[in-house]
Amino acid sequence: MLISAADIDRRVDELAAAIDEAYAETEMLVLVGVLKGSFIFMADLARRLSVPHRVEFIAVSSYGAIESEDPGAVRLLMDVRHDVAGQDVLIVEDIVDTGHTLSYLLRLLAARTPRTLRTCALLHKPDRTVTDVAIDYLGFTIPDVWVVGYGLDFAERHRTRPDICELPPELR
Numbered sequence: 001m002l003i004s005a006a007d008i009d010r011r012v013d014e015l016a017a018a019i020d021e022a023y024a025e026t027e028m029l030v031l032v033g034v035l036k037g038s039f040i041f042m043a044d045l046a047r048r049l050s051v052p053h054r055v056e057f058i059a060v061s062s063y064g065a066i067e068s069e070d071p072g073a074v075r076l077l078m079d080v081r082h083d084v085a086g087q088d089v090l091i092v093e094d095i096v097d098t099g100h101t102l103s104y105l106l107r108l109l110a111a112r113t114p115r116t117l118r119t120c121a122l123l124h125k126p127d128r129t130v131t132d133v134a135i136d137y138l139g140f141t142i143p144d145v146w147v148v149g150y151g152l153d154f155a156e157r158h159r160t161r162p163d164i165c166e167l168p169p170e171l172r
């Protein structure tokens, strides 16, 4: 086990408090969760916010789907439902690995002229960075290992574990 459910719980509280403070004046914060990995983090984070907020989801291609292509290529599978122009947008990601996904999403959403655009990620693997992206609200920095639990999967398994665990190579 890498991060216990209790540690995740405490950190999500702290992130929600920091986001509440930063957006104290917002009319409506738009949380854009990146499917599927962020669904549990998003649910916990959103329920702890006091500022007015609404929830959107976006889906992009995962590793397996892009193996044969340019490894940096990200494909949009499902877009947000409503326009984000002029709004305060916060992207909610499970994990930032190479940075390709978050960098793609930042470009995609910035082109829609939100009022502000920031990022929140539960986990970051700095050793794997290929594209530098600013993470405004970060839960934990972790080493270069494959993690599962709290929304994160391996081949769709382990997503609903309450804690975050390293999946050793022999179990993949």
Ligand code: 5GP
Pocket: 034, 037, 062, 063, 093, 094, 095, 096, 097, 098, 099, 100, 101, 102, 145, 146, 147, 148, 152, 153, 154
């Ligand atoms: P990036 O584009 O930053 O390389 O990758 C981001 C995506 O890769 C994440 O949203 C997640 O879907 C997947 N990913 C990267 N590392 C891990 C990991 O350790 N465990 C799981 N389950 N997914 C990961």
